[in-house]
Amino acid sequence: MARTIIPFGPQHPVLPEPVHLDLVVEDEKVVEARPSIGFVHRGLEKLVEKKDYVEFVYVAERICGICSFIHGQSYCQAIEAMMNIPVPPRARYLRTVWGELSRIHSHLLWLGLMADAMGFESLFMHSWRARERVLNIVEATTGGRVIFGSCKIGGVRRDIEADAIKNILSELEIIERDLDGITRVFLHDNSVKQRLGGVGVLSRQEAYDLGCVGPVLRASGVAQDMRKLGYAAYQELDMEPVTRLEGDSYARCAVRCGELFQSISLIRQALGKIPPGEIAVKVNGNPNGEIITRTEQPRGEVVYCLKATGGRNLQRFRVRTPTFANLPAMLKLLQGCQLADVPVLVLTIDPCISCTER
Amino acid sequence: MPYFQMSRLALKWAFTKPPTTAYPFEPRRAIAGSRGQLVFTKDNCVYCTVCAKKCPTGALKVDRAQKMFIIERLRCISCACCVEICPKNSLSLSTDHGFPVTTKTSESYCGS
Amino acid sequence: MMPDQTPEVIDTSNLLERVRALRARGCRLVQICATALLDQFELTYSFDLNGLLSNLRARIPAGDPRVPSIHAIYPCAFLYENEMHDLFNIQVEGMIVDFHGNLYNTSVKFAFGQTKAQAPAPQPAPAPGGN
Numbered sequence: 319m320a321r322t323i324i325p326f327g328p329q330h331p332v333l334p335e336p337v338h339l340d341l342v343v344e345d346e347k348v349v350e351a352r353p354s355i356g357f358v359h360r361g362l363e364k365l366v367e368k369k370d371y372v373e374f375v376y377v378a379e380r381i382c383g384i385c386s387f388i389h390g391q392s393y394c395q396a397i398e399a400m401m402n403i404p405v406p407p408r409a410r411y412l413r414t415v416w417g418e419l420s421r422i423h424s425h426l427l428w429l430g431l432m433a434d435a436m437g438f439e440s441l442f443m444h445s446w447r448a449r450e451r452v453l454n455i456v457e458a459t460t461g462g463r464v465i466f467g468s469c470k471i472g473g474v475r476r477d478i479e480a481d482a483i484k485n486i487l488s489e490l491e492i493i494e495r496d497l498d499g500i501t502r503v504f505l506h507d508n509s510v511k512q513r514l515g516g517v518g519v520l521s522r523q524e525a526y527d528l529g530c531v532g533p534v535l536r537a538s539g540v541a542q543d544m545r546k547l548g549y550a551a552y553q554e555l556d557m558e559p560v561t562r563l564e565g566d567s568y569a570r571c572a573v574r575c576g577e578l579f580q581s582i583s584l585i586r587q588a589l590g591k592i593p594p595g596e597i598a599v600k601v602n603g604n605p606n607g608e609i610i611t612r613t614e615q616p617r618g619e620v621v622y623c624l625k626a627t628g629g630r631n632l633q634r635f636r637v638r639t640p641t642f643a644n645l646p647a648m649l650k651l652l653q654g655c656q657l658a659d660v661p662v663l664v665l666t667i668d669p670c671i672s673c674t675e676r
Numbered sequence: 677m678p679y680f681q682m683s684r685l686a687l688k689w690a691f692t693k694p695p696t697t698a699y700p701f702e703p704r705r706a707i708a709g710s711r712g713q714l715v716f717t718k719d720n721c722v723y724c725t726v727c728a729k730k731c732p733t734g735a736l737k738v739d740r741a742q743k744m745f746i747i748e749r750l751r752c753i754s755c756a757c758c759v760e761i762c763p764k765n766s767l768s769l770s771t772d773h774g775f776p777v778t779t780k781t782s783e784s785y786c787g788s
Numbered sequence: 789m790m791p792d793q794t795p796e797v798i799d800t801s802n803l804l805e806r807v808r809a810l811r812a813r814g815c816r817l818v819q820i821c822a823t824a825l826l827d828q829f830e831l832t833y834s835f836d837l838n839g840l841l842s843n844l845r846a847r848i849p850a851g852d853p854r855v856p857s858i859h860a861i862y863p864c865a866f867l868y869e870n871e872m873h874d875l876f877n878i879q880v881e882g883m884i885v886d887f888h889g890n891l892y893n894t895s896v897k898f899a900f901g902q903t904k905a906q907a908p909a910p911q912p913a914p915a916p917g918g919n
Contacts, residue, residue: 357894364900373732376755406847444685447695456708461769468756475760499685507681529864547839598739610834610841612818623821623832638819646864675892 319344324657328357332435339664343657351652353645356515359675363635370630371397371605375470381637382673383464383616384427388421389637389673390469395549396611397471403601407551409473411592414551415486416456416466416474418581418588422493423452424616425574425581428668429504432571435661436513441503448496455486473598483589494582501575514568518651518663521565528647531640532618533573534667538565540603544614550650553661555587567666574668577616604628617668639673706771711754713772715746718785719767727767743787750780763780795832795843800855804835806844807858810835815842816856822876825901829853829878839877846877857882867891874901 322343328336336357342350365377378393379386398405424456427657430445453463458479460468468475478486520530525538535542536559543559544551560576562569605626612621618640625634644667651663697705708711723745725738735751736758738744759767793875798806815835823830833844848855857880858865866885874891877898889897 337759352887352889354890354893356891359892360895361900369732376732376753379703416919440686441682444689450695457707459711462754463711465753467711467753475756499688503681503685508679526816527863529862610843612841619818621819621834623819623834627821635822636819636821636823638821642867643818645863645867 321349326660326664329357332431332665333669334431335669337664337669337671339652341652341657342659346657347593348652348655348657351649355671355675357675358672362676363637366632368631371632372471372601372625372633372635374635376467377483378637379465379469381468381676382639382670383507384418384424384670385620385673386464387416387466387469388613388615389549390466390619391417392611392613392622393618393624394469394471395547395613396609396624397556399611400605400609400624400626401601402606403472404597404601406596407471407593408477408595411551411588412474412478412597414555414588415467415478415585415592416460416468417550418585419456420466420501421616422550422578422581423449424457424576426497428453428574428616428665429500429571431608432662432665433504433510435665436509436510448493448500451489451493451496454659455489457487458482463616470598472601473596475598478499483674487586487589490582494579497578497582501578504571504575510571511568512572513662515566517567517659518565518655518666519564520647524650525565525647528650529643530618530647530667531614531627531643532668533570533577534618534644534647536561537569537573539563542619544612544619547612549611549613551588551591553585554591557584568663571667604630605632617641617670617673618643620673637676638675639670639676641670643672644668645674708771710771711756712770713749713774714747714752714754714758715768715770716747716785717766717768718745718787721745721787722764723787724763726761726763730761731759732757737782744784745787746782746784748780748782749774750777773788795845797845797879798842800822800846800848803844803846804858804861805854807833807861810842813837817862817865817868819828820865820872822872822878822900824850824876827851829876830877831872833858853878857884859884874898 324341324343325331326339326341328338338354340352341348362377362381364375375390375393378389381389390580426445426449430435430442433441433445456466458465459482460476472559515632520538522539525535526540539561541561545557557580560573560580562572608625608629610621610623612619620640622636624632624637626632648664648667723738723740723743725740728736729736732755733751733753735748754769754787756769759769815837818836821832827850829848831846831849835842839868855878866878869880869883870887870891873880874889875898
């Protein structure tokens with residue numbers, strides 16, 4: 319049978335970020351997908367040679383626009399662990415609250431994009447409308463909608479006062495009611511189930527062997543969540559990873575919908591238990607040594623490897639982002655799928671290509 | 677049940693005021709505390725150059741001898757590092773957003 | 789708070805059998821990190837089992853940067869190995885899925901390779917206190 323090669327990307331209406339795939343197609347069935355990335359490669363890992371370790375927080379935050387806060391938080395955690403800086407408890411709780419707000423906004427963004435990939439534009443608009451309330455909370459507490467700019471080495475830069483906490487909690491109730499209506503459509507609507515159900519099935523063993531992380535792994539039944547490692551304030555909060563067993567795109571969507579409500583519950587717990595105190599400690603000296611830190615981004619497990627030799631600049635800064643780990647799974651899912659399912663399968667791993675390429 | 681999930685949402689929002697603002701015909705609703713453009717108060721500044729040293733992007737240049745404060749607006753990321761470190765409270769962030777320009781220029785303020 | 793992460797230094801000739809042993813225990817591959825030092829490349833392989841990381845470290849000379857591919861053991865390694873090749877010009881031998889330098893379409897090839905201001909290999913890190 320004759321094969322055609324269809325170029326998909328880097329500019330495509332369904333892609334949030336540029337990635338190029340050469341799809342080798344026979345009739346309507348995709349036989350192979352060859353990736354080509356590098357369109358958003360900014361060489362951020364080499365920028366450590368120019369920016370010192372304190373300024374580098376701002377670069378780390380700008381690795382990605384969607385998961386930016388947790389990048390900044392992971393960098394600060396890595397340097398604090400390397401230099402043995404004790405972060406005050408209030409700062410750890412604040413980081414948890416902002417991290418969970420970042421997770422809610424990222425999942426809502428993804429839900430909107432998935433609806434758009436299926437052609438369900440009105441649901442896309444509703445998801446992003448709900449996301450605006452979350453972004454308003456973030457802007458009121460940190461000053462920025464997308465790049466929070468609130469993490470620094472030794473703590474956080476801004477505090478959330480008691481009446482701001484009351485505002486957040488009342489806004490969360492409105493957001494939760496909104497999310498109830500939207501997730502009901504995602505989980506029970508017939509057309510959504512037909513587009514997502516049974517598409518792109520990853521068995522438990524396959525997902526583990528391919529090195530998947532995050533919701534992709536949890537939707538195949540492996541309960542692995544880096545928040546259980548207990549960084550920031552997660553040791554004192556009550557959470558269990560949200561898992562499903564089917565391993566198809568519907569399960570991945572359901573895991574992310576479940577995580578929305580889990581994040582709201584975590585924010586409520588954190589704001590209820592937040593201790594008074596200072597929000598940052600002073601940092602002196604230079605980092606020396608090496609460290610590997612792992613945190614849970616909305617897309618999965620992110621690994622930060624830092625190496626320093628006592629100077630103002632780090633020697634090596636390496637980020638292994640969750641989309642990088644999920645790309646082999648996407649390439650495997652694309653083999654043997656129908657051409658019309660390609661947008662759903664590309665989006666189902668929640669690709670954040672600017673994270674992948676740094 | 678699986679066929680009318682969206683209609684509940686659609687009906688509710690058909691009779692609710694839209695959450696969008698018809699900007700620029702309606703005024704912009706800025707959120708207090710939002711980080712916008714840098715505001716420089718010339719009278720308080722002593723040209724100590726600490727803000728220029730702290731700026732992570734190098735958007736500020738301060739000349740103590742000639743009493744010049746130069747800011748490149750397009751380089752500024754509104755991180756507020758300079759606002760925190762200024763000993764004389766001559767810098768603050770407003771909630772305005774930056775405007776698109778056609779050429780890269782710097783703004784300079786001279787104190788002498 | 790952080791468990792011991794000191795990497796085990798091995799030689800590239802032992803790499804495949806050590807990786808096979810880790811695979812038999814059920815670890816998953818977390819990342820492969822390449823660092824360009826003054827006259828050598830330092831490769832760190834990280835594996836995870838139930839939240840605990842095991843790290844292997846191999847050093848290869850910059851003049852002859854070759855390392856065997858672990859694709860046969862961990863199929864997902866092809867992305868990391870292609871990235872190492874595209875950014876550092878490290879020759880990974882026996883790559884099963886090889887993009888021949890087309891994965892990262894940068895205008896400057898092997899951009900992260902040797903640079904002028906690199907420190908020599910670091911001293912062993914001081915033991916972290918307050919664990």
